[in-house]
Amino acid sequence: xxDGTIDDDPAALVTAGSRVLAAAGQDDMVWGHxxxxxxxxxGVWMKSAGWGLEEITPDRxxxxxxxxxxxxxxxxxxxxxxxxxxxxxxxxxxxxxxHTHASTVNAFSALxxxxxxxxxxxxxxxxxxxxxxxxxxxxxxxPELGRALAADLGAARACLMPGHGLAAVGRDxxxxxxxxxxLERACRTQLTARAAGELRHxxxxxxxxxxxxxxxxxxxxxxGWQYWRRRAGLLRAR
Amino acid sequence: xxDGTIDDDPAALVTAGSRVLAAAGQDDMVWGHxxxxxxxxxGVWMKSAGWGLEEITPDRxxxxxxxxxxxxxxxxxxxxxxxxxxxxxxxxxxxxxxHTHASTVNAFSALxxxxxxxxxxxxxxxxxxxxxxxxxxxxxxxPELGRALAADLGAARACLMPGHGLAAVGRDxxxxxxxxxxLERACRTQLTARAAGELRHxxxxxxxxxxxxxxxxxxxxxxGWQYWRRRAGLLRAR
Amino acid sequence: xxDGTIDDDPAALVTAGSRVLAAAGQDDMVWGHxxxxxxxxxGVWMKSAGWGLEEITPDRxxxxxxxxxxxxxxxxxxxxxxxxxxxxxxxxxxxxxxHTHASTVNAFSALxxxxxxxxxxxxxxxxxxxxxxxxxxxxxxxPELGRALAADLGAARACLMPGHGLAAVGRDxxxxxxxxxxLERACRTQLTARAAGELRHxxxxxxxxxxxxxxxxxxxxxxGWQYWRRRAGLLRAR
Amino acid sequence: xxDGTIDDDPAALVTAGSRVLAAAGQDDMVWGHxxxxxxxxxGVWMKSAGWGLEEITPDRxxxxxxxxxxxxxxxxxxxxxxxxxxxxxxxxxxxxxxHTHASTVNAFSALxxxxxxxxxxxxxxxxxxxxxxxxxxxxxxxPELGRALAADLGAARACLMPGHGLAAVGRDxxxxxxxxxxLERACRTQLTARAAGELRHxxxxxxxxxxxxxxxxxxxxxxGWQYWRRRAGLLRAR
Numbered sequence: 001x002x003d004g005t006i007d008d009d010p011a012a013l014v015t016a017g018s019r020v021l022a023a024a025g026q027d028d029m030v031w032g033h034x035x036x037x038x039x040x041x042x043g044v045w046m047k048s049a050g051w052g053l054e055e056i057t058p059d060r061x062x063x064x065x066x067x068x069x070x071x072x073x074x075x076x077x078x079x080x081x082x083x084x085x086x087x088x089x090x091x092x093x094x095x096x097x098x099h100t101h102a103s104t105v106n107a108f109s110a111l112x113x114x115x116x117x118x119x120x121x122x123x124x125x126x127x128x129x130x131x132x133x134x135x136x137x138x139x140x141x142x143p144e145l146g147r148a149l150a151a152d153l154g155a156a157r158a159c160l161m162p163g164h165g166l167a168a169v170g171r172d173x174x175x176x177x178x179x180x181x182x183l184e185r186a187c188r189t190q191l192t193a194r195a196a197g198e199l200r201h202x203x204x205x206x207x208x209x210x211x212x213x214x215x216x217x218x219x220x221x222x223x224g225w226q227y228w229r230r231r232a233g234l235l236r237a238r
Numbered sequence: 239x240x241d242g243t244i245d246d247d248p249a250a251l252v253t254a255g256s257r258v259l260a261a262a263g264q265d266d267m268v269w270g271h272x273x274x275x276x277x278x279x280x281g282v283w284m285k286s287a288g289w290g291l292e293e294i295t296p297d298r299x300x301x302x303x304x305x306x307x308x309x310x311x312x313x314x315x316x317x318x319x320x321x322x323x324x325x326x327x328x329x330x331x332x333x334x335x336x337h338t339h340a341s342t343v344n345a346f347s348a349l350x351x352x353x354x355x356x357x358x359x360x361x362x363x364x365x366x367x368x369x370x371x372x373x374x375x376x377x378x379x380x381p382e383l384g385r386a387l388a389a390d391l392g393a394a395r396a397c398l399m400p401g402h403g404l405a406a407v408g409r410d411x412x413x414x415x416x417x418x419x420x421l422e423r424a425c426r427t428q429l430t431a432r433a434a435g436e437l438r439h440x441x442x443x444x445x446x447x448x449x450x451x452x453x454x455x456x457x458x459x460x461x462g463w464q465y466w467r468r469r470a471g472l473l474r475a476r
Numbered sequence: 477x478x479d480g481t482i483d484d485d486p487a488a489l490v491t492a493g494s495r496v497l498a499a500a501g502q503d504d505m506v507w508g509h510x511x512x513x514x515x516x517x518x519g520v521w522m523k524s525a526g527w528g529l530e531e532i533t534p535d536r537x538x539x540x541x542x543x544x545x546x547x548x549x550x551x552x553x554x555x556x557x558x559x560x561x562x563x564x565x566x567x568x569x570x571x572x573x574x575h576t577h578a579s580t581v582n583a584f585s586a587l588x589x590x591x592x593x594x595x596x597x598x599x600x601x602x603x604x605x606x607x608x609x610x611x612x613x614x615x616x617x618x619p620e621l622g623r624a625l626a627a628d629l630g631a632a633r634a635c636l637m638p639g640h641g642l643a644a645v646g647r648d649x650x651x652x653x654x655x656x657x658x659l660e661r662a663c664r665t666q667l668t669a670r671a672a673g674e675l676r677h678x679x680x681x682x683x684x685x686x687x688x689x690x691x692x693x694x695x696x697x698x699x700g701w702q703y704w705r706r707r708a709g710l711l712r713a714r
Numbered sequence: 715x716x717d718g719t720i721d722d723d724p725a726a727l728v729t730a731g732s733r734v735l736a737a738a739g740q741d742d743m744v745w746g747h748x749x750x751x752x753x754x755x756x757g758v759w760m761k762s763a764g765w766g767l768e769e770i771t772p773d774r775x776x777x778x779x780x781x782x783x784x785x786x787x788x789x790x791x792x793x794x795x796x797x798x799x800x801x802x803x804x805x806x807x808x809x810x811x812x813h814t815h816a817s818t819v820n821a822f823s824a825l826x827x828x829x830x831x832x833x834x835x836x837x838x839x840x841x842x843x844x845x846x847x848x849x850x851x852x853x854x855x856x857p858e859l860g861r862a863l864a865a866d867l868g869a870a871r872a873c874l875m876p877g878h879g880l881a882a883v884g885r886d887x888x889x890x891x892x893x894x895x896x897l898e899r900a901c902r903t904q905l906t907a908r909a910a911g912e913l914r915h916x917x918x919x920x921x922x923x924x925x926x927x928x929x930x931x932x933x934x935x936x937x938g939w940q941y942w943r944r945r946a947g948l949l950r951a952r
Contacts, residue, residue: 029462031358050461055468103423106357107431112438117851117877119820120745137355137441138449163355163441185817193821194434195671196908200826203851203877211852223764224743231766267700269596288699290707341661344595345669350676375593375679376687401593401679432672433909505938507834526937531944579899582833583907588914613831613917614925639831639917670910 010036010045011058011073013096016229017177018047021100022054023232024181028101032165035084036173037095038063044084044097048075053100067143079141086146087153087169094169096176100184101165108187109162111194115186116202118193120215122186124179126208128156137163158183174225175218181228248274248283249296249311251334254467255415256285259338260292261470262419266339270403273322274411275333276301282322282335286313291338305381317379324384325391325407332407334414338422339403346425347400349432353424354440356431358453360424362417364446366394375401396421412463413456419466486512486521487534487549489572492705493653494523497576498530499708500657504577508641511560512649513571514539520560520573524551529576543619555617562622563629563645570645572652576660577641584663585638587670591662592678594669596691598662600655602684604632613639634659650701651694657704724750724759725772725787727810730943731891732761735814736768737946738895742815746879749798750887751809752777758798758811762789767814781857793855800860801867801883808883810890814898815879822901823876825908829900830916832907834929836900838893840922842870851877872897888939889932895942 017034026032032053035046043065047056063072064081066089080099087097108115115130117123135148149167153159157179158168166183170176193199203211255272264270270291273284281303285294301310302319304327318337325335346353353368355361373386387405391397395417396406404421408414431437441449493510502508508529511522519541523532539548540557542565556575563573584591591606593599611624625643629635633655634644642659646652669675679687731748740746746767749760757779761770777786778795780803794813801811822829829844831837849862863881867873871893872882880897884890907913917925 029465050464052465052469101357103357103427104430107427107434110354110356110431110437110439111435113435116824118824119815119817119877119879137445139452141452162439163357165357189817189821191430191434192818192905193824196821196905197825197827199824201824201876207851214853214855226764227743227766230769267703288702290703293706339595341595341665342668345665345672348592348594348669348675348677349673351673375683377690379690400677401595403595429668429672505941526940528941528945577833579833579903580906583903583910586830586832586907586913586915587911589911613921615928617928638915639833641833667906667910 008039009058010038010063011061013173014045014047014061015056015058016232017096017098017173018053018056019232020177020225020228021098021180022052023228024184026100026102026180026184027053028103028165032098032100033078033080033084034096034098034176035064035081035088037088042066042071044081044088046078046081046084048073049078050076080139082143082146083140083149083167086140086143086148086150087167090147090150091153091169093171094176095171096173097167097169098176098180099161099165099167100180102184102187104188104191105160105166105184106163108191109160113190113194116190116199117186117208117211118189118199118202119186120211121182121189123203123208123211124157124182124216125186126205126212128154130183131156131159133159133161133164133167174222177228178221178224181224246277247296248276248301249299251411252283252285252299253294253296254470255334255336255411256291256294257470258415258463258466259336259418260290261466262422264338264340264418264422265291266341266403270336270338271316271318271322272334272336272414273302273319273326275326280304280309282319282326284316284319284322286311287316288314318377320381320384321378321387321405324378324381324386324388325405328385328388329391329407331409332414333409334411335405335407336414336418337399337403337405338418340422340425342426342429343398343404343422344401346429347398351428351432354428354437355424355446355449356427356437356440357424358449359420359427361441361446361449362395362420362454363424364443364450366392368421369394369397371397371399371402371405412460415466416459416462419462484515485534486514486539487537489649490521490523490537491532491534492708493572493574493649494529494532495708496653496701496704497574497656498528499704500660502576502578502656502660503529504579504641508574508576509554509556509560510572510574510652511540511557511564513564518542518547520557520564522554522557522560524549525554526552556615558619558622559616559625559643562616562619562624562626563643566623566626567629567631567645569647570652571647572649573643573645574652574656575637575641575643576656578660578663580664580667581636581642581660582639584667585636589666589670592666592675593662593684593687594665594675594678595662596687597658597665599679599684599687600633600658600692601662602681602688604630606659607632607635609635609637609640609643650698653704654697654700657700722753723772724752724777725775727887728759728761728775729770729772730946731810731812731887732767732770733946734891734939734942735812735894736766737942738898740814740816740894740898741767742817742879746812746814747792747794747798748810748812748890749778749795749802751802756780756785758795758802760792760795760798762787763792764790794853796857796860797854797863797881800854800857800862800864801881804861804864805867805869805883807885808890809885810887811881811883812890812894813875813879813881814894816898816901818902818905819874819880819898820877822905823874827904827908830904830913831900831922831925832903832913832916833900834925835896835903837917837922837925838871838896838930839900840919840926842868844897845870845873847873847875847878847881888936891942892935892938895938
């Protein structure tokens with residue numbers, strides 16, 4: 001897993017991803033987190049508890065074992081590390097997972113409606129759907145709940161966590177973060193449209209699959225990610 | 239009542255709380271105020287009239303007696319000091335009370351709907367409910383109205399003041415301010431969801447009680463508060 | 477008409493009022509304007525065409541005669557000077573009038589609903605109502621349309637101009653600007669509430685009259701105005 | 715095609731237009747673009763792929779031939795250059811065309827409602843209507859789709875691209891950009907109003923035509939454009 005302009009240091013990756021999520025408006029005080037699979041297989045790198053996403057620096061990133069022990073770094077481990085260890089155990093393709101409390105996504109989840117593609121954004125969720133995590137509205141605070149979340153997520157790129165937030169995953173940092181951002185935007189657009197009335201036009205399933213291939217190849221996912229990194233001022237800050 | 243990184247000076251506490259409420263978007267020109275119980279039992283410390291929440295400095299904080307006299311500091315006493323003296327007389331557990339004019343809360347109050355937990359935020363109001371103050375839509379400008387507000391508030395952490403704003407209370411600054419912030423966010427999320435349609439999913443009462451215990455222990459209330467203090471730039475400004 | 481911290485120079489008053497309206501979010505590119513009655517009775521002082529409200533400086537303020545001639549200053553006279561000359565001819569009590577294109581007010585006007593008091597803001601419009609200007613949706617570009625606007629305004633503090641914007645008036649700068657700001661906020665709050673459902677609570681007419689007396693005496697109108705002036709950075713900029 | 719304060723350098727025009735669109739909130743990561751017809755007839759000047767609208771500088775502007783070849787400048791050509799070459803081939807009057815992903819416009823398009831004039835903004839679309847592009851929700855990635863878009867656009871100043879975004883055109887930079895901005899604002903105002911209820915008032919077709927003549931002559935289009943250029947800080951940045 002390489003990421004072009006930043007190196008493969010997991011702490012740098014967690015820092016970049018966290019700051020971009022905050023820049024995209026998915027911050028919620030000190031909650032929400034992003035994890036990167038340890039290249040050495042020891043567990044996941046994720047932010048330390050107690051800091052906002054925009055406050056993350058490499059020295060606030062921890063290596064957490066598959067059973068939640070702190071292996072490297074100093075700080076408190078988020079109780080919900082089970083989200084990431086649960087997903088990464090079940091999904092060998094996933095290198096990066098994230099969880100935020102985006103309020104628009106919570107409003108959307110409360111409606112129980114299917115996500116409709118009203119712009120390019122939702123097209124990325126056509127192929128594998130947008131599952132709902134149903135085991136709890138409470139914190140994902142046990143290995144069992146982590147497994148249940150992974151089971152509900154299945155092969156999807158993201159899932160709703162009603163009453164709580166969202167989870168998104170990717171084979172690298174760019175894909176995971178972009179899926180998280182696109183989900184929040186897609187929900188926001190649908191909320192805006194539905195507030196004004198009934199939907200009479202959306203892009204159908206087949207055209208979404210075609211659009212996913214044309215509008216969202218890896219090169220475009222990466223172009224969006226690089227844009228967000230510039231916007232978050234990460235390159236300048238280093 | 240100690241607050242970690244700031245000392246126990248009531249004027250410093252009022253300053254910090256006021257600025258955080260403004261940073262959280264609950265400012266309304268020069269209206270709304272936060273009060274801290276005087277450690278010596280003489281009354282409440284609250285901001286001087288005529289200044290916005292974000293403009294408060296320790297020298298704009300007054301000690302107001304239980305009957306509204308200015309005991310220390312220079313400036314005009316808010317007519318609505320009865321909100322705070324009324325509540326603190328009735329609730330010995332309350333060390334900090336606040337009142338804002340958050341427009342989202344006023345919009346929510348106009349609907350007459352129950353608050354539904356669509357995210358973590360509303361869970362803190364499950365145990366004691368979210369009462370409505372009904373004695374007046376006008377200013378809380380007499381001791382009687384202060385008592386009526388305290389009576390409607392009862393044992394709750396916050397209450398709606400329809401046509402006017404909200405009140406929130408806590409055993410320390412962190413709890414009062416966080417309850418005020420969480421209430422505004424919960425109302426905002428519900429307004430967003432309801433604009434788009436009927437609610438089909440929310441966290442039920444029993445799970446909210448469990449979530450309040452798991453997601454909102456004192457340590458998390460404090461983590462949120464410390465985050466807002468950093469965000470409001472208070473530490474830097476001192 | 478004195479305004480405390482700024483002197484009686486009409487160009488300074490127009491500058492302050494224009495910049496506060498922009499700070500309150502009522503800017504619309506280079507449209508909208510505020511006028512001050514000439515102390516010498518020659519006409520009105522208003523901003524020059526071609527500049528945004530936040531770009532106004534005293535040298536971009538003109539003295540316009542009762543028939544639209546440029547009497548002092550350099551720049552182009554807004555075609556809609558008829559709004560101000562029409563109102564001020566009909567209302568000797570009005571020293572300051574303003575017109576903006578606030579988009580929330582236009583959205584509200586499209587609904588044809590009565591304004592309901594969901595917060596303190598709308599209470600100032602209880603006594604004299606909130607008329608609708610009906611002669612045209614187009615520009616107020618003739619003396620006749622100026623008279624028609626004044627006739628629809630009657631004794632009110634503000635009126636809706638459906639498909640176009642709003643007008644507000646006052647006996648000094650503080651009252652006119654605050655009425656303009658309070659109207660926009662009241663419409664915004666009602667739009668937010670109505671998007672989410674039916675209104676079940678609002679402050680009734682009699683209590684609004686009482687609230688107007690208690691919450692909006694001249695001293696409070698002035699306190700709000702002084703706050704906006706500080707917020708707009710006007711004092712610093714001079 | 716001259717533009718007053720900036721010269722006729724097509725790269726400077728593309729830069730100015732792109733930055734104003736971003737300042738007006740129509741940015742979408744690195745997507746959306748504006749094109750200027752080459753004065754020499756060789757094709758269109760448009761921004762290079764991979765940059766946000768606010769990141770455009772003259773050295774990130776390319777000359778693209780009528781068949782999509784890169785003729786001048788360095789960078790990648792946007793796949794959707796067909797939007798601009800298609801429109802400009804069909805519309806000799808068009809010197810500038812633009813395409814953005816404004817999310818409010820996508821929400822509006824999903825409703826299938828006619829645009830109603832609730833403010834001055836929508837009046838510019840009365841004469842020629844606001845067509846919908848129906849050939850695809852996917853990218854405009856072939857000459858055929860470019861022709862289909864031009865056919866749906868017809869003689870109009872802008873069109874909706876449901877599930878995708880908008881296109882707007884003009885005989886110079888001021889007209890094209892202002893039409894794009896006015897369309898987004900008109901859709902936003904209608905969404906706000908419709909969220910709150912049924913429309914009971916809008917400006918009728920005939921009065922819109924009159925208003926277009928009175929409120930939107932070339933001089934006013936230019937005044938709005940010059941305002942946006944100042945606001946985008948373009949003059950200062952050069």
